Every structure is written in C-alpha cells, then in structure tokens.
Amino acid sequence: MSKNKTFIEIAKALGISPSTVSRALNDHPRISNETKQKVKKLALELDFTLNPMASSFRSNKTQTIGIIVPRISFYFHATVLTVVQNLLWKEGYQLIICQSNDSPEVEKELVNTLYASRVDGVIAATTLYTTDFSHYDILTRKQIPLVFYDRVPVNYYPAQIVKGDDYKGGFEAAEHLIKLGCKSIAHISGPLTCNLYKDRYAGYIDALKKYKIPYRQEMVFFHELSMDNAVESIQKIFKMETKPDGIFTANDTSAIGALMVARELGIEVPKEFKIVGYSNDPRSSIISPGITTIDQHPEIVGQQLAITILDLIRGTETKVELITEPTITPITLTIRESSKVL
Template identity: 55%
Template sequence: MSVRSEKTIVDIAEELNLSVSTVSRALNDHPNISAKTKDRVKKMARKLGYRPNAMAAGLRNNKSKTIGLIVPRISMFYPATISTIIQNKLMEYGYNLIICQSNDSLEQEIALANTLYSARVDGLAVSATLYTTDFSHFDIFKQQNIPLVFFDRVPTKDYNVKVIKGDDFLGGFLATEHLIEQGCKDIVHISGPLTCNLYKERLAGYKEALQKYKQPFKKPRVFFHELTRENAWATAEKIFSQKPIPDGIFATNDTTAITLLEYCRKNGINVPEECKIVGYSNDPRTEIVTPAITSVDQYPATMGERIVAALMDLIQAKHPPAYRHSQEIVPIQLIARESSAGASKKKK
C-alpha cells in the first residue's frame, strides 16, 4: 500500500504557476490578493485535497486558536449546555474548542490537563472533579501565563485564578425555605460529596434556612454520595423504609429528584401530598415528568457566556494575566412546580 502524500501550498503554487507567498495570502484572504486569484487558489486547494497545517501555523505565531475545556461528564445537562454555549461563542472570536471529560476521575483530570498543555491551547476552562482538592496539576498553565478559568466546581481555597460559579448557598437556602413555606417540618437533604464546593455551599444554605425558621438540623436526615440514579434509589429505600417518612426532600441534582419521584410512584407515596420534592439544575426533564419537579435554575447559558468573556479578556490583555483570586457569581432562580405543591412561580 502506497503512503498518501500530503499536499502543500507548494503543490498549489506549482499547479497555478503562482508564488508560494501569493498562494498563502490567498488562502488567508489577504486584502491585497484579488477575488479572482483567491477563488482559483481555493478551488485548486480543494481539488488537491490540501489541508492547512494549523499546528505548524500555531508554532510560528505561538497561537493555536484553540481553547481547552474539561468537564466532569458531558452527558449531564448542565455541563453539556455550557459546553455548547462556549463552543458557539468561541467561534465568534475565531477559536476552536477541545472538549474533554474527566468522568469525575482525578487521575483522568491530571492526564487531560497535561494533554491540553501539550496541545498548546491558548486558554483552559475547568469544572473540577468531585474529589479534586489539590489543583497543582494546573500550575503549569499559570507558570506559562496561559489563561485559566475555573467554573461551577471550583477550588474551595484561594488558588489565585478566575472563578465563575453559581450562587449555591442561596440555591440551597431557597430550596429549603420553599419546602418550609409549603408546610414541611421534616426535610431530608441529599447531597454530593463535601470535597466539592457545590455541595458544601448547598448544605450550608439548607442549614441556614432551617435555622431561620427554627427547625432542628438532624444528621440522620442528610445523605452524602455521588448523585447517580443508582445511589438515589438506594437512598430512597433507606429514607422510606422507616416511619415517619419525611414530608419534604431537597435533592441537590435533578437526576436524584427524578429518581425519588419514580420511587414514590412505584411505592404508592403521593407527591406532593405526602412528600414534597425539590431538585437542582432545572434539567428539561423536570418539566415533563408528572408531577413536574420544582428545581433551581442555574442559567447555564449565562455561565457559558461569562466563561468565554473571561477567557477572551485574559487572552486579549496587553500584559500576561495577573494570577490572583477573583470570583464572579452567576445568579440562580427557584422554579416552583407541582412536586412541591407550588404553582409555576419563580423566586430569586
């Protein structure tokens, strides 16, 4: 089998009897090259199967025009929506996006950070794993003045980077307050691991609401685990196997809330009459189940837009980025639906 010969701009120049510099300028839409010549060059490039070598160009100008993105799982509604917004907005600036998922593995996150650094990305946006507490594998980006932004799941201690996150404390407070206002006096909280900032802050909001309304905090009514369907079902079995059953549940993601609703339906527990449920993220599925589930909207589109704006500010700055801790908060909103006996209301 013969090895395929990669065509270059030299081949295009020879075919058209043009200089290599003219071909290069035509391919890059240089204003000094006529439209007729540009058209001839681009047609020949297509005919020969020419592929521009973006990596070589990047080495010459020290810019890859590529941004790296690390998210926990692309299958989840929130990071999937953010990834789409980031890609679309970056294209407006002429940048491409490399999307990587860590699968909530710290080992994979470290490997991905190294891979993206080697790929010479011009900037990196990261939503960390549930278990990332040491962020030193990202130090190389700071040392080399490569713009670095953390979002959603972010360092819990100052790491001297740009941080963009939701108002998770307020989200936890509003979700719990809403259940209390609906008459709940025994509210279960289902949380993710407290190594992650999201769940620390949502738990703090839950506790604050209980304290405000003079309801006791009960440790046995709080559960911690990865918020998968399987774990949610196992927790539901624990919760409802003992009497009395809780009259309210605040689940810190919608997969858990939907699973709880399914468990209640299969076991003859009426929602919201016997137990009210609130989720988190406003996943589109929460609107189409019956009853529709109250949830906290995190505005992923706003998050994606702010991530791109922060990266572009850092990339376009005249001086290398000054690495210091700065935090930007994306607002949240409680969307009340039938699972908590609320009419369709929004509460900020």
Template identity: 55%
Template sequence: MSKRTEKTIVDIAEELKLSISTVSRALNNHPNISVKTKEKVKKMANKLGYRPNAMAAGLRNSKSRTIGLVVPRISMFFPATISTVIQNKLYEHGYHVLICQSNDSLEQEIALAETLYSTRIDALAVSSTLYTTDFSHFDIFKDNNIPLVFFDRVPKDYQAKVVRGDDYLGGYTVTEHLIEKGCKDIVHISGPLTCSLYVDRVAGYKNALRKHKIPFKKSRVFYHELTKENAQQACEKIFAKQPWPDGVFAANDTTAITILEYCRKLNLRVPEDIKIVGYSNDPRAEIITPTITSVDQFPSLMGERVAAALLDLMQQPVSNPQRYSEEIVPIKLIERASSATTVATRKTSSKKKVK
C-alpha cells in the same frame, strides 16, 4: 503498504512555478496577492490534497487559536449546555475548542491538563471533578501565563478566574421554599463535600433550617454521587422506617425523579404526602408527572460569561499574573407541581334539590 506523504506549500509552489512566500500568502488570503493567483493556488492545493498545519502556524505566531475545555461528563444537561455556548461564542471570535471529559476521575483530569498544555492551547476552562481538592496540576498554565478559568465546580482559593453559580442561595431558597409549604422534616440528598457545589448547598440548607428553628439532623442528609442507583439506595434508608419525611431537597433532578418514582411504589402522594425539589432545571423535570420544582442555574448565561472571561484574559498582557477573581451567576427557583400547596377538596353536588 507505503506511508502517505503529506503535501506542503513547497509542493504547491513547485507545481505552479511560484515562490513559497507567494503560495503562503495566497492560502492566507493576503490582500497583495491577486484573486486569479489565489484561485490558482487553492485549486492546486485541493488537487494535491494539501492540509494546512495549524500547529506549525501556531508555533510561528505563538497562538494556536485553540481553547481547551474540560468538563466532568458531556452527557449531563448542565455541562453539555455550557460547553455548546462556550464553543459557539469562541468560534465567533475565530477560536476552536477542544472539549474533553474527565468522567469525574481525578487521574484523567490530571492527564488531560498535561495533554492540553502540550497541545499549546491559548487558554483553558475547567469544571473540575467531584474529588478535585488539590489543583496544582493546573499550575503549569499559571506559571506560563496561559489564561485559566474555572466554572461551576471551582476551587476556593486558587489564583485564577472563577465563574460559579450561587449555590449557597440555591440551597437556602429550596429549603425555605419547602418550609413555607408546610414541611417540617426535610431530607437533603447532597453530592460529596469534596466538591464546592455541595458544600455551599448544604450550608444554605442548614441556615434555612436554623432561621425557621427546625433542628438539623445528620441522619437526614446523604452524601454521594448523584446517580439513579445511589438515589435508590438512599430511598431504601429514608423510607425503611417511620416517620417518613414530608419534604426532600435533591441536589440534582436525576435524584428528584428517582425519589418521585420510589414514592409511587409506596403509594405516597406527591405533593400531598411529601414534597420534592430538585436542582439544575433539567428538561425532564418539566415533562414528568407531577412536574418537579427545580432550581434554574442559567447554564447558557454561565457559558457566555466563561467565554467572555477567556476572551478578556487572552487580550491582557502576558506578563500580568493571574489572580483570584469571582463572578457569580444567579439562580432561580422554578416552582412546579411536586411542591405545590395542597388544599383539601370539598365534595359538592352539581344537582339542585327539587322541592
């Protein structure tokens, strides 16, 4: 089987008896080339199956018009929404986005960083894995003045642009909300503390307890990847013996939904016996019964700010060294039925007594 030979602008030029420079300009819609010639060149390009070499053009212009984007898992609601917004916003400015997922594997994240650098991307945006504590595999981008933006899961003291949610306020707000609803024994199911998100949310949880003079208990906090399976295991420990908690702060909505299902098996009423709050305002939280109180992290807004940061950095002189700068996206508690205030119902008769 013979190897397919790619057609080039040289082939087009030979077929049409034109100069290579004329063909190149026609394909790039140069104003000095007539409409008739442009149409003739493009028609021949289609006939020959010519494909423009974006990589070669990038080498000539020192720009690939391509941005790298690394996220933990594209299947999750929050990073999926952010990725879509980033891609759409950058496309409006003539950039294409290579979206890669690390699957929360540090090994894969390191390999992706190397691959994307070799691809000659113009900039890189990263939401790191749960276990990334050393960010030195991104040094190659800084050292070569390639704009670098971290978002959502971010380093604390790395010389780069950071766009993150207000996770401390989120943790504080959820915990205080449960306390104000009457909860005095609140469990917090957190992600691993190797990740910036959960360090901040746990700090908010602890400080809200402290403010309201409720003792912090290590036995009431669980640290693990926020999967359904891990949430079920946590429930088995939480409800193994009484007293059972009267409130649960879950660091994502998958965990909150799993806890709700577990409580049903125990005939625990939500919110009467136990109140539940999740995090990230996943659409599922609004359609389950009872609906689940959650924290909106405004992923679309974060995506817009990441795209804006990338565009801004790419316009700056390449000689400018990257420095740490931080932009915080707000959060908002969305109160729903799972943490509603319960009021004792009175039995009243609609029938009037007949004298």
C-alpha cells in the same frame, strides 16, 4: 513557490492585502465569506495549502482552547459546552473537549495533554474528588489563561472562577419547602469535597436555622448523585419512624428517584411529600408531576466563560494580575407540581 510569494500573488489578483489573504485562509471571523471563497478558490488553483501547525509555531498561538468537563452526558455541562463552542468559533477559536469521567487521575493527564497541545487557554470543571490542584500549576507558571467553572477550587487558586450561586440555591430550595409547611425536610447531596454540594448544603442548613426547623442528621445523605444511590437513600428515609414531608436533592436525578420511591410506596406528591431538585434538567419538566428545581442557567454560564477566557487571552497584563473576584452567575427557583399547594 514560497508561501509569501503566493500570498502576494493572490493579493494582487484579487486586489486585497496579503494580510487579508492570510486571514481568509485561516477563516478569520472578520473576513467575509465572499472574500474567503475567492481566496480559497484561487489558492486551490495555485495548488497552495496553508500549514496551520507551522503558522501556530511562528505566532505562538494555536487558536485553540481546551475545556475539561466531568461528564459530557450531564445536561448542564452539555449546554455549557455548546454555548462556549459556538461563541468561541465566532471569534476564530476551536474548542478541544475533554472528559475526566470524574477521575482526578484522568483530569491530571488531560491537563498535561492540553498543555502539550499548546492551547491558548483552558477552561475546567474539576472532578468531585479533586482536592489537590497542583497539576494545573504548569498552566499558571507558563501564563496560560485558566478559568475554573461550576466545580472549582474551595480554597484560593490563581485562576479566574465562574460559578453559580449554589449557597443561594440551597437556601431558596429549603426555604420554599418550609414556607409550604414542611417540618421534616430530608436532604440528599454529593460529596462535600466538591464546592457545589458544600455550598448547597450550607444554604439548606441556614434556611432550617432561620425558620427554627429541626436538623435531622439521619435524613441527610452524602454520596455520588446517581439514581441507584438516591433510591437507596430515600428508601432508608421512608423506613424511619418519623417520615419526611419534603426533600431537597442537590440534583434532579435524585429528585426523580425520590418521586419514583414515593410512587412505589403510595405516597402522594405533593400532598404528603414535596420535592425540590437542582439543575433544571429537561427531564424534571416532562415527568409527572413536574419537579420543582433550581435553574442554574447554563446558557449564562457558557456566555460568561467565553467572555472571560477571551479577555484573559487578549489581555496585555500578566494573567495573574487579571484575576478578579469569582464571577457568580444567577440561579432561579422554578416551581412545578412536585411542591405546589393543592
């Protein structure tokens, strides 16, 4: 029996339209669970199954969206993924999750794979070292909606952008330490090829300038923000003749590393040394003393990403015409014991 005849037969038997039968078999979110169950039960009795691949070729839509993240293990990206997936599922879309492992080569391959998979849109947080974005051109040429988030192109690229207010986060972190009386503030950041660390570093610099606090190049480090790298840099800082009385690290892993080194050296936190991290990783709240940090609100980022990609997919204009100024999501200074006045 042909698919159309089966749709009509099911529709007549249940007193609904053939289009409702189609939507029910495709798990459309606007069709009630009761109707879906009735349709699927009767379809099973008629030995009918829907071919989603054939359906996607006819409609030119696959109801899938791809997302590329640097590392799924990062708290921020894991939270964003969960929010995006849940919201897209409610709208009838499946999320294909890809991990670049911070490799530009892998990122390029993933873009090509998602294009070949005929996804309806792509969301991407680039690697630390991506400076050439031409591998995304295949998407923009084919008018496939593209949204960059968190780690985004530093220069203009014809895609929508959702990013946190990293400059403000860096400024508020340094300003907080300054207002607590810190005069020698170290900074550990990621590679400046990445917009995140470029903006956080700029905020830190401007806070020092505003309050006329000396900038000390020897107390500033740029590298991947792993625990080992952080510990090595902080050990170097404490061997200097002039010791730091505060530190702003561009992630919470490095902030925890700073706390570990301070403990080993018998330096009291926050009495002698104050610490501010970035991201509000859950570990920053359960360690003792708790780490003051910048909350990036990944839930808000995830919500904005889902809204943005769906607006682009459903837009009737060309995708380039729909591009607006970057959407800036909020940050919040979350104060804990590592920087409190005793």
